Amino acid sequence: GERVFQSREHTARSRKIEDLRRLREEEIIRSLVHELNDRCGHNTRFLLVIDTYEKVPPEVDEWLVKTFLLGCDEDIDFDLRLIISGRHALKDCNRHWQEEFGDWILPLPVAPFTREETADFLARRRPDIQDPETIEAIYRHTGGYPLWLSLWAERGLGPEAFVSVKDLQTMEERLAEGVVGDPQHREWLRRAALFRRFESRDDLALIIDRDTDAAYDWLTHQPTLVEGRERFWKLHDIPRNIFLVSFFARSPKEFRRLAGNLLRHYQARLAPPWEEWRPLNRRIPLSVDDLKAYLPDIGYYRVLTDGGVGEVFVDMVLRTADKSPEAAEALLAAGLQALEDLKMEIPPELETVRALLTAPTGKPDPQVVNRLEQSSQWEKFSDYQKAIYWNLVGECFYVLDSYQKANEKYRKAVTIEPEYVYAYFNWGYSLANLGRHEEAIEKYRKAVEIDPRYAAAYNNWGNSLAWLGRHEEAIEKYQKAIEIEPEDYWHYSRLDDLLVELGRGEEAIDRYRKITERDPDSARAYKQWGNLLTRLGRHEEAIEKYRKAVEIDPQDAWAYSDWGDSLAKLGRHEEAIEKYRKTVEIAPQNAWAYRRWGDSLAELGRYEEAVQKYQKAIEIKPDNYWYHSRLDDLLVKLGREEEAINRYRKITERNPDSAWAYEQWGDLLTRLGRHEEAIEKYRKAIEIDPQN
Known part of the structure; x- marks a missing residue:
């Protein structure tokens, strides 16, 4: 400015x-x-x-x-x-x-320069560089990125500066020329380049075992080379990359030894260690938050220690995806960054893993999933990796509602690894969606034989029994799930639903009464009690439970949201809106609260505000069918049909392979009575996703 x-x-x-x-x-x-x-x-x-x-x-x-x-x-x-x-x-x-x-x-x-573009760039900027081997070395070291090419071209480095270990040293020396004269200081920089960031003297001691205090004091006072953030220090990207590549090239054994120190340091923060949750007959006993927090550093230093992508890294990425594709993506991204920092090529099988991890996010592209199914890269994997690969491909087909194909992949996974507990669980879930509950029960039974503490398998087993009308057996399974995980109130919810259906609502209420007598500070119990009362239509009582829940835990966003839902069902929409507003203050990404806020505004006739809330819900959850439907219905009610239609026109212009958008567009046209046009949209959706 x-x-x-x-x-x-x-x-x-x-x-x-x-x-x-x-x-x-x-x-x-x-x-x-x-x-x-x-x-x-x-x-x-x-x-x-x-x-x-x-x-x-x-x-x-x-x-x-x-x-x-x-x-x-x-x-x-x-x-x-x-x-x-x-x-x-x-x-x-x-x-x-x-x-x-x-x-x-x-x-x-914008993509990096190709080899041909790099040669053209150098021909114009550095006509003295014409040797093909030198040009190839420059391309490899710079990655074809214009910033790097410009930097070295402007500095006037000779062609020899781009090739061989000696020349990497030349690049390093020229960078430090006039800034770092002391060889000891240069060695500190070279070692500090191993860090993505360091927070303390103790961190530096992992790689600088002598004069650590002096090294820390000197490094943290070099603003041209090292930047300080709120809680950590790091070398600037370009000098760090140069020192890192130079160190790796000149002393690979020492480089990997020190990287191993950092790997063990970050591994020690994650408990239990990798070796304990690697076996497929166990569930991963770590939270998604812990995986996201610790695995990227572990993955980065695993690649540096191995000097590239080894089997352990691929195992870890695939296994993490069993628990959380997002955490696995973060781990993979860290490994890819390590490869980029070392100027190494990405192995083809790792590209396949990357495509696999991004596929289940949201609604996967059917064409991508089909390519993953037909890819030959998985043949290079170990049996352990193949089993996880097919389980994850099965999950992709499951998300696409292609349950038969999903079942085929789960079968492949357990054929390779007969004790693969997650694959049995997923297989059961997929069979249940096809209404094949007896078969689903067999898969859940197998899952709990392998892992008797698998509460979610007992919960789903109960669901299938309930569908078959075997209510007492279902109650037994829900109670088993609660016994294993008494803090997971999802299990309580399924049991509550069944008891209400059987006319035994008071039995469920009495359970929460006993829980809160034993633990009067259980906000989650009060919230769940409120949800049960809501299902029974006893909204005033439910409101009292939600009020108690937020007294105990004022940051429970869902308690405020559920409180708002009960108020809305009583027609008290102004009060409901205040609860939804409080929900999004605590949890700004709570799309459900924005959607329900929009519903209450619409009931009050404040239609423009309602439109804004529906749009916010869609911004947070762009693939949610019901949020789009709510907005479409309101726009149609306001006589703004073309505005609703134009939304889908824009979405499909930006993403012409969006099957769900064409399907939703067809639904909107159907509501408008424009059936011939709707048929065209449905036809397009099926062309993109034949399994829909």
């Missing part, structure tokens, strides 16, 4: 820099827009190109739209278009705000 104003020729001279610092962000942006207007003159179109070539989070992209474009729309008197380029953040062009602002923005994925 200061630079913008300093460059202005009219008002900037009259403003003091101190005044500019006090300007709010929006005022700076508006002033920038006025500046653009002034300089454009009679131009009718203005392109603003923003380079986000390195990694940026989605919040940056959202800022460009919601703060910059939306914030100053009224001030723009010319046709502004925004082009955002990036190899990471916008590669998939999947931003929720694009539905509203997509016409203003062109997300432009």
Whole structure:
């Protein structure tokens, strides 16, 4: 903002820099827009190109739209278009705000230079470099990224600086020239490059065993090479990469020894250790939060220690996906970053694993899942890896509602690993969705034979028994699940539903009365009690239980949301809205609360506000059928049918392979009585996903 104003020729001279610092962000942006207007003159179109070539989070992209474009729309008197380029953040062009602002923005994925483009770049910038081997070495070391190529071309390094271990040392020495003269300091930098970040002297002692205090004091006072954050230090990316690659090339044995120290350091933070949860006859006894917190560092240093991707790393990625695909993705991303840092190629089988992990997120692309099924890369896996691979492919088919295909994959998994407890559980769940409950029960029985403490298997076993009308047996299984996991109130919920169905609601109520007598501070018990009373239609009593739950735990967002639902069922929508507002204050990503908030606003006739809440729910959960349906119904009621239709037109323009969007579009047209058009949309959905 200061630079913008300093460059202005009219008002900037009259403003003091101190005044500019006090300007709010929006005022700076508006002033920038006025500046653009002034300089454009009679131009009718203005392109603003923003380079986000390195990694940026989605919040940056959202800022460009919601703060910059939306914030100053009224001030723009010319046709502004925004082009955002990036190899990471916008590669998939999947931003929720694009539905509203997509016409203003062109997300432009930018790939690194190819070998041919690298040669062309060097021919123009460095005509002295013509040897094919040297050009290949430059391409390999820089990854083809323009930033790296420009950096070394501008510094005037000779061709020899790009090849051999000696030349890596030359790159390192030239980088440090004029900054680091002491060989001891250079050695500290080389070792510190192993760290993604270090927090203390004790961390440094893992790789610098002599003069650790002096090393820490010196490293943390080198702003040109080392940056400090709130709680940690790290080398700047470019010098770190140079020192890291140089160290790996010149002393691979020592490099791997020190990386091993860091690997053991981070492994010690995760309990139980990997060796205890590797076997497939066990469930993973770790929370998703712990996996996400600790595995990326473990994965990164596993690759550095192994000097590449070894079997243990692939085992760990696939096994983690059994518990959480998101945690497995984070682990894989750390390993891929280690490969990139070492300038190593990604093995083809790891690309297959990457495709597998991204497939189950949301609603997978059927074409991607079919490719995974037919891929030959899995043949290179060990039997352990193959079993997990087929289980995960089965999960992909399950999410696509292709239960028969899912069952085939689960069968493959347990054929390879007969004690694979997760595969039996998933197989049972898939069979139950086909209504084949007797067979499902057999799979759940096998799962608890392998792991007698598998509460979720007992819970699902109870579900299948309930479907078959074997209610007393079902109650027994639910009670077993509760006995194993008394803190998991999902098991209580299933038992409550069945008791209410059997007219034994008081029996369920008495259970919560006893629980809260034993543990009067159990907020979850009071919330579950409230949910039970809600199912019995006793909303005033339910409200009292929710009130008690939030007295004990004021941060229980779902208790507020459930409280709001009970109020809404009593027609007390203004009060319900206050509870939904409190829910999203605590949990801003609670899409359900936004959807129910929209319902209450619609009941009060505040339709525009309701539309906004439904849109927010969709922004958080873009694939949720019911949120889209709620918004469509309201727009139709308001006579804004074309606006509803145009939403799907935009979605399918951005993502032409979105089967669910075509299906939803067809549902909307059906509600409007436009059946011929609806048929075309359903036909398109089935072309994309024949299993739908």
